Structure formats: structure tokens, C-alpha cells
Amino acid sequence: MMKKQIAVLAGDGIGPEVMTEAIKVLDAVSKTAGVKFSYDHQLVGAAAIDATGNPFPEATEAACLNADAILFGAIGHPKYDNDPSAKVRPEQGLLAMRKKLGLFANIRPVNTYEALAEASPLKSHLVKGVDFIVFRELTGGIYFGQPRGRTEDGTNAFDSCNYSTEEIRRLARLAFGEAQKRNNKLTLVDKANVLATSRLWREVVQDMADTEYKDVEVDYLFVDNAAMKIITNPASFDVVLTENMFGDILTDEASVITGSLGMLPSASVGADKALYEPIHGSYPQAAGQGIANPMGMILSAASMLELSFDLRDEAALIRQAVNEALNEGFVTEDINVNDPRSTSQVGDFIAAKVTEYTAIKH
Numbered sequence: 219m220m221k222k223q224i225a226v227l228a229g230d231g232i233g234p235e236v237m238t239e240a241i242k243v244l245d246a247v248s249k250t251a252g253v254k255f256s257y258d259h260q261l262v263g264a265a266a267i268d269a270t271g272n273p274f275p276e277a278t279e280a281a282c283l284n285a286d287a288i289l290f291g292a293i294g295h296p297k298y299d300n301d302p303s304a305k306v307r308p309e310q311g312l313l314a315m316r317k318k319l320g321l322f323a324n325i326r327p328v329n330t331y332e333a334l335a336e337a338s339p340l341k342s343h344l345v346k347g348v349d350f351i352v353f354r355e356l357t358g359g360i361y362f363g364q365p366r367g368r369t370e371d372g373t374n375a376f377d378s379c380n381y382s383t384e385e386i387r388r389l390a391r392l393a394f395g396e397a398q399k400r401n402n403k404l405t406l407v408d409k410a411n412v413l414a415t416s417r418l419w420r421e422v423v424q425d426m427a428d429t430e431y432k433d434v435e436v437d438y439l440f441v442d443n444a445a446m447k448i449i450t451n452p453a454s455f456d457v458v459l460t461e462n463m464f465g466d467i468l469t470d471e472a473s474v475i476t477g478s479l480g481m482l483p484s485a486s487v488g489a490d491k492a493l494y495e496p497i498h499g500s501y502p503q504a505a506g507q508g509i510a511n512p513m514g515m516i517l518s519a520a521s522m523l524e525l526s527f528d529l530r531d532e533a534a535l536i537r538q539a540v541n542e543a544l545n546e547g548f549v550t551e552d553i554n555v556n557d558p559r560s561t562s563q564v565g566d567f568i569a570a571k572v573t574e575y576t577a578i579k580h
């Protein structure tokens with residue numbers, strides 16, 4: 219029997235509630251699929267600051283290093299957001315975690331569901347058929363560059379953006395690989411008309427296209443133009459490659475055009491560790507009310523099954539169950555305000571469907 223150890227970092231806000239539902243669904247998989255999951259629950263974010271003073275405590279790091287994969291809920295708490303003088307912030311835990319675990323690639327698929335076409339803020343003909351995937355660099359650029367800080371008199375602040383060819387290449391390799399599995403198209407988003415780092419990205423990516431990936435057609439888009447095109451012609455994107463901060467901004471923009479921010483999973487992968495999290499964040503206003511959409515977290519668990527454990531069939535069954543919940547309108551209030559189900563009702567439904575499908579399959 220296959221055994222997998224999962225580090226579970228539920229975090230803050232709605233993180234713990236949606237995590238409970240993802241584990242419910244994983245347990246349904248494990249009851250029938252001949253695989254056993256064990257869960258190592260650990261603190262992260264504001265919850266970890268409250269308990270230990272550190273947003274990414276050593277015990278959490280050790281559990282991540284020990285695990286076969288990491289499931290992550292969300293972090294962030296309003297009590298830190300409006301206090302620029304706070305010495306420790308939940309977000310530092312997230313950044314430290316990415317850096318320490320070497321999670322250099324953040325992979326965010328953006329796809330639409332027919333059942334949600336009307337929920338998109340864009341006209342439905344624009345979102346029809348949208349299906350792209352963003353490869354965002356996650357451990358470099360302006361998020362981590364040195365030097366950073368303040369001048370002694372406090373009147374000037376500075377951040378640095380650095381990239382090495384190797385940092386660009388290792389992420390680009392993943393994006394090119396994905397392009398080969400899809401339509402042999404790759405778009406590099408940058409600001410090469412202004413930034414030296416962007417010009418290095420172009421050079422490295424063009425060189426890879428000319429030598430290792432001749433079958434992939436690469437095009438280049440300035441980030442401001444890309445931001446417009448995500449609204450005016452989102453269906454034109456396929457595989458998008460970009461640096462850390464541009465990716466942060468564009469993936470938030472991309473996520474809302476699908477109609478529900480609560481639906482989208484993501485994977486953060488490194489050379490030997492991978493972490494799976496929904497992209498919706500901690501949504502503190504909804505915490506504890508049983509109204510959060512657990513689908514993004516559940517679909518993140520499906521991505522884990524597929525990418526880290528090679529359990530493709532099981533991942534597909536979870537996605538099928540999520541689709542069925544959507545089609546039957548068995549969804550939380552972000553998708554159906556008139557007749558919503560609770561977070562745990564949606565989780566129960568999906569887990570029951572997964573059990574039902576696996577019973578048929580075996």
C-alpha cells in the first residue's frame with residue numbers, strides 16, 4: 219500500500235475551514251484507492267506568530283522537509299495589515315517558507331467553468347474558452363533582492379530586483395515543458411523596455427527557444443500590455459512565463475475573470491519539495507462562518523495527487539466531483555447567493571461523490 223506523509227499548514231482566516239474539507243476528500247480517496255495519507259498539522263502565519271512569535275517556526279519547517287508534499291491554506295490577518303510598524307508579519311512566514319524550501323516555481327492555471335460564465339465580471343463571450351497557465355518565479359526578483367531598506371535619515375527607501383540566468387532558466391524549463399504538452403506556445407511577460415532584469419529574461423528565454431525548444435513559439439509582451447489583454451482577450455493566452463512581482467499582480471487579475479476566486483488551485487514547486495494552496499488568501503471577514511468556498515483547496519489537493527504522487531485517476535475523480543457540485547448548483551454563496559450551501563456541505567458532497575465514483579471504478 220502506498221503511504222504518503224502530508225504536512226498540513228492550514229494557517230489563518232478561512233484556511234483551517236477549507237483545509238478540513240480538503241482532508242475529508244483526501245480521506246475519501248484513501249479509503250478506496252489503496253493509498254494511505256498521514257497528516258502532520260503545523261502552524262504558519264498569524265496563528266504561528268501568536269503561538270511562537272515566528273510566522274514560520276522551526277517545527278513547521280522540519281515537518282515540511284520530512285513530508286512527501288505540503289498542503290497550505292492561507293495566511294494573513296487584518297491586525298498586521300494596517301500596522302506598518304509591526305516587527306513580524308504573517309507574510310514573512312510565507313516568503314521564508316518559499317525561500318527555505320526552494321519553491322522557485324509558482325504554477326497557477328486559469329480556466330473557466332461553464333457553470334460560472336455568468337459570474338465573471340467580464341462579458342461571457344470574452345471568458346468562454348479561457349484556459350491558460352501562469353509560471354511565476356517565486357524566490358527571486360524584487361521580493362528578495364538585496365540591498366533593501368532605508369537610508370539612515372529615514373527619508374529614502376529602496377528595494378532591489380536581481381535575477382541570475384540560472385534562476386530564469388530553471389523556471390523557463392518548466393514553462394517550456396508545459397508548452398510542449400499543450401500548444402507549443404509560450405508568452406514571456408516582462409518590462410524589457412525599462413528594466414535590465416527583463417532584458418536578461420528575454421535573452422535567456424530566446425536562447426532556450428533557439429537551442430533546446432525549437433518547437434515552441436515564443437512571444438513577448440510588456441506587463442502593462444499583458445494586464446490589458448487579460449481583460450480584453452484572455453482566451454489568447456496559453457502558457458505565460460513571468461518574474462515574481464509581475465506574476466503576483468497578473469495572477470490576481472487573471473483569477474477574478476473566471477468568476478470565482480474561490481475555485482483556483484496553485485502549486486509552488488522546487489527541486490524536491492512541492493506545496494499546494496488555493497490562491498484566494500485568508501479572507502478574514504468570512505472566517506468561522508462556514509461560507510468559504512472549499513473548492514480551491516480541494517482542487518489544490520487534487521493537484522498534489524497528480525503532480526506529487528502521480529495519482530492521476532484520483533485527481534481526475536476529484537475534479538469531476540467538483541464539476542458535478544457546480545453543475546448541480548451545490549455551491550457556496552460566492553457562486554450562488556440565493557441558495558448557498560455551507561463550506562462543510564460542499565466538502566461532504568464532493569467527498570461522497572469521490573467515494574461513489576471510486577466504488578464504480580473498482
Ligand code: IPM
Pocket residue numbers: 309312466
Ligand atoms: C501570493 C500573495 C503573497 C505574494 C503575499 C501574501 C506575500 O499575494 O501568494 O500571491 O505576494 O506572493
Ligand code: MG
Pocket residue numbers: 466467470
Ligand atoms: Mg498575490
